[in-house]
Amino acid sequence: MTKLTLQGAALAQKRHKARGADSALILPVIAGSTPADPALAAAAKAARFNGKAGEALAVPGAHGFTILAGIGAGRAISDWEAGGGAGLAAAAGRSHAVLLAEDAAPEQAAGFAAGALLNCWRFNALRDASKDKDAPPAEVTLAVANPAKVEPAWQHAEATLRGVLYARDLVAELGNRLNPASFAERLRALREFGLKVEVLEGKRLTALGMGALCAVGGGAEHGPRLVVLRWPGKLKTAPIAFVGKGICFDTGGISIKPAEGMEEMRGDMAGAAAAAGAMLSLALRQSPASAVAVLALAENVIGASSYRPGDILRTHSGKTIEVLDTDAEGRLILADALAYTAKRFRPRAMIDLATLTGSIITALGHHRAGVFGNDEALTAALMAAGEAVAEPLWPMPIDDEHREVLKSDIADLRQCAPAGSGAWGGRFLSDACHAAAFLREFVGGSSWAHLDIAGVEAREEAGPLGPKGPSGFGVRLLDRWVAMRFERDA
Numbered sequence: 001m002t003k004l005t006l007q008g009a010a011l012a013q014k015r016h017k018a019r020g021a022d023s024a025l026i027l028p029v030i031a032g033s034t035p036a037d038p039a040l041a042a043a044a045k046a047a048r049f050n051g052k053a054g055e056a057l058a059v060p061g062a063h064g065f066t067i068l069a070g071i072g073a074g075r076a077i078s079d080w081e082a083g084g085g086a087g088l089a090a091a092a093g094r095s096h097a098v099l100l101a102e103d104a105a106p107e108q109a110a111g112f113a114a115g116a117l118l119n120c121w122r123f124n125a126l127r128d129a130s131k132d133k134d135a136p137p138a139e140v141t142l143a144v145a146n147p148a149k150v151e152p153a154w155q156h157a158e159a160t161l162r163g164v165l166y167a168r169d170l171v172a173e174l175g176n177r178l179n180p181a182s183f184a185e186r187l188r189a190l191r192e193f194g195l196k197v198e199v200l201e202g203k204r205l206t207a208l209g210m211g212a213l214c215a216v217g218g219g220a221e222h223g224p225r226l227v228v229l230r231w232p233g234k235l236k237t238a239p240i241a242f243v244g245k246g247i248c249f250d251t252g253g254i255s256i257k258p259a260e261g262m263e264e265m266r267g268d269m270a271g272a273a274a275a276a277g278a279m280l281s282l283a284l285r286q287s288p289a290s291a292v293a294v295l296a297l298a299e300n301v302i303g304a305s306s307y308r309p310g311d312i313l314r315t316h317s318g319k320t321i322e323v324l325d326t327d328a329e330g331r332l333i334l335a336d337a338l339a340y341t342a343k344r345f346r347p348r349a350m351i352d353l354a355t356l357t358g359s360i361i362t363a364l365g366h367h368r369a370g371v372f373g374n375d376e377a378l379t380a381a382l383m384a385a386g387e388a389v390a391e392p393l394w395p396m397p398i399d400d401e402h403r404e405v406l407k408s409d410i411a412d413l414r415q416c417a418p419a420g421s422g423a424w425g426g427r428f429l430s431d432a433c434h435a436a437a438f439l440r441e442f443v444g445g446s447s448w449a450h451l452d453i454a455g456v457e458a459r460e461e462a463g464p465l466g467p468k469g470p471s472g473f474g475v476r477l478l479d480r481w482v483a484m485r486f487e488r489d490a
Contacts, residue, residue: 012143026087054082081115085464106153123172163281164472171470175249217298219306224298233290241347245354246272246297253326270457271353274474361455372436373449385481
C-alpha cells in the first residue's frame, strides 16, 4: 500500500519543489472554474479541460508536474475521490505526489486522498514490479491547512480503504494459492484487528446439516468451510449480518463451463471478500455497531465425490433441493449460510453478496449491481449508501412467477429453472430473479437483501478508482450503510 502522510500545505509545497521532476502536485478543480495560475489556466483552455469528476490534465513546469484533477461540483465526496484517483493516475512514474487540499473540508480532503490510494492499488505478489515505469507514486502527501482537523476524517477513510484493498487482494489471488483452507487461514489473521473468527469444517458441517455447502465442495481436495467473523461493537443490539459467497474456483462441476474465460472464475469469491473487507473496515474504525459475517467457502470442481444434476440435497434449514445444474452452485452454498445466520444470530438485517448470475450482467451491464429483497426500507437504505460511495445498485423484482418455476415434484424446491425453459428457449431466462426467489426461501423472518455483484466485482478497464481488475465492490457500500443506519445511536 502506498504510504500517505498528512502535512501542512506550505511545507508540503516546499518539499514538492525540492524534489523537482520526480514529484507531482495535484490540484482539485471544480467544474467550470479557471485555475488561478495563468499558465495552468491557459493549459486547461488549450486541452479543453473543464473539471469533470475523474478528469485529469498533467502540465509540466519548472518544479515538476502540476496535475489538474477534476472534482465536478465538489459537493459529493465521491467526486473528490474520483478527482484524487484520476490525479494519481496521471502522476504514474513519479515517486512522490502532493494532493493539495488546502481549502477543502476535512471529509473532502480525506476523500481526495482515499481516491488517490484506491488508484495506487496493484497486485504485485507474483511479479517483479521494480521495473514498472508506470508504477504509482510510492509516497503521497495530503497537504491541508490544518492536519489535526483532517486526521479524524482520514482515519475513517483509511479504515474503509484498507477494507477495500484487502478484498481486492483476495479476489486477485489465483486458484492454486487461494482455496477454502488457505482462505480460512487468511481470515483467521483478522483476529489481530479485534475480530472474532470461527472456522467450521468437516464433521462439524455435516453435523449441522449443511448438505448444500458440503455437496458443492465435496469433489475438491480442500473441503468446504463456513467462516464466521464477529465484531462486538458497543451497542447492545442484535448484530447486522453480511453473508458472502466464497467459491474459490468454479469449473461448473459436472455441468462444466466452456474453457474460454474459465480462468476468471478464481474471482467467484468476491462476495465473501467484500463481506470480510467490510468487517475489517468496521473493526479498524472501531464501529459501535455489532456485526457478523458468515462466509461460505468451497471449490466447485469435478472429482469422485462431486454432486450431480438430479441429486437431492437436504439443507441446514431442513428443506430439500433438487439439483438441475451444478454450475448454479452459488445459491446452494448461500442457502445453508443464510439459514445458519438467520437461526444462530437473529440479525437486525441480513445482506448477502455474490457474483451469482450472468443474467444480472445482461440486465444491468457492468455499471450497477442488482439488489433484491423482502424489505423496501432496507433496499432504499442500501441504494442510498451505494449512491454516496459510487457503488450504485438497481432494484430488481422477485415475482410469484419467479418462485413458481422452482417447484419440484420430488423435493421442496428446485435450484433453478430447467434449461431451455421460458421465452425463446431460455435465451432470456430471468435467472437472477429465480436465484433471488430461491434464496428468499432460506432467510426465515429476517429483513434481507441480496446483492448480485456479478459484472461489478472487477473493472473491465482502468478507471479513476483503480486499474483493470478487482474493484472491491461492496466494502464501501456496506460500511457507509452501517454508518448511516446503525451508528447514530452510539
